[in-house]
Amino acid sequence: VRIPKSKVIAIVLTFGAAGALPGAEHGFVDLPAGSFALGCVSGDDQCRQEEAPQRRVSVAAFRMARHEVTVAEFRRFVEASQYRTDAERGTNDPPGCFAENAPGISNHDWKVLPDRNWRNPGFPQGDDEPVVCVTWNDARAYVTWAAKASGRKLRLPTEAEWEYAARAGSTAVRPWGDSPDEACKHANVFDLTSRRAHDLREWDQAHHGCEDGYDRTAPVGQFAPNAFGLYDMIGNVWEWTSSCAARYPLQGPDAGREEDCSRHVHRGAAWFSSPKFARSSKRYADPNDSAAFSVGFRLAEDVP
Numbered sequence: 326v327r328i329p330k331s332k333v334i335a336i337v338l339t340f341g342a343a344g345a346l347p348g349a350e351h352g353f354v355d356l357p358a359g360s361f362a363l364g365c366v367s368g369d370d371q372c373r374q375e376e377a378p379q380r381r382v383s384v385a386a387f388r389m390a391r392h393e394v395t396v397a398e399f400r401r402f403v404e405a406s407q408y409r410t411d412a413e414r415g416t417n418d419p420p421g422c423f424a425e426n427a428p429g430i431s432n433h434d435w436k437v438l439p440d441r442n443w444r445n446p447g448f449p450q451g452d453d454e455p456v457v458c459v460t461w462n463d464a465r466a467y468v469t470w471a472a473k474a475s476g477r478k479l480r481l482p483t484e485a486e487w488e489y490a491a492r493a494g495s496t497a498v499r500p501w502g503d504s505p506d507e508a509c510k511h512a513n514v515f516d517l518t519s520r521r522a523h524d525l526r527e528w529d530q531a532h533h534g535c536e537d538g539y540d541r542t543a544p545v546g547q548f549a550p551n552a553f554g555l556y557d558m559i560g561n562v563w564e565w566t567s568s569c570a571a572r573y574p575l576q577g578p579d580a581g582r583e584e585d586c587s588r589h590v591h592r593g594a595a596w597f598s599s600p601k602f603a604r605s606s607k608r609y610a611d612p613n614d615s616a617a618f619s620v621g622f623r624l625a626e627d628v629p
């Protein structure tokens with residue numbers, strides 16, 4: 326589907342004093358119903374078996390948040406609800422969040438650490454950066470709270486919706502085209518900046534051959550949006566979806582799947598992702614209680 330930018334309508338949401346909706350300051354984009362080819366595009370030599378076969382699927386109209394949920398937005402939820410994340414309570418297995426145990430240390434020392442959580446992911450984060458170290462359970466709790474607080478039909482996107490939104494009509498490997506070295510205008514990925522900040526002598530993943538300026542997470546919305554006006558769909562942080570782990574092919578956006586709902590799919594790769602991960606069709610499933618310094622989420626909303 327090809328949608329002219331002029332047809333992409335930004336929804337400006339307004340709220341009363343008590344009605345602060347997480348994500349509202351950045352807004353949502355109305356996405357039209359459409360069909361698209363989900364999964365590996367032909368000629369993508371990084372494509373993995375779980376991304377195939379490519380299949381045409383239809384998506385109903387919905388809304389997508391322009392940005393990933395930020396630290397400030399997540400803090401408002403925590404302060405209003407007294408919620409404690411899985412990693413803070415240590416109720417996940419293993420307890421804590423996958424992180425660096427010291428800045429710049431080899432990736433061989435990255436592991437789940439009990440004292441890492443969204444308040445302390447192991448590197449400093451500004452309020453406008455995407456929240457990390459949140460599990461799928463935590464994302465669901467946030468969405469449930471935000472929907473009730475705002476009276477809106479907020480939810481996580483399905484993975485089909487996510488890919489439809491990320492592609493925004495593109496049939497290339499990435500929303501901007503096929504080249505990973507073009508990433509740095511469009512996404513915060515594992516680039517030359519990230520490489521300098523990490524001692525990755527035994528790192529088996531390649532970096533992107535460009536400079537995006539951020540060694541770890543970046544404030545949301547720093548890079549060019551895609552054709553739908555959405556920011557950071559690729560890179561910055563992986564984004565939890567509402568879709569249970571399941572093999573392709575999908576019969577519809579989510580129908581007919583043999584599902585493992587103890588794991589959910591996250592999409593889009595992150596600040597420490599190499600080119601083989603930072604692709605529109607890449608999908609990864611993790612346990613519902615898994616937290617990582619590279620995984621967050623964004624909101625979707627039903628059209629009234």
Ligand SMILES: [Ca+2]
Pocket residue numbers: 513514515516518519537538539540541596
């Ligand atoms: Ca980067």
Ligand SMILES: [Ca+2]
Pocket residue numbers: 393557558559560561562563564593594
């Ligand atoms: Ca992202």
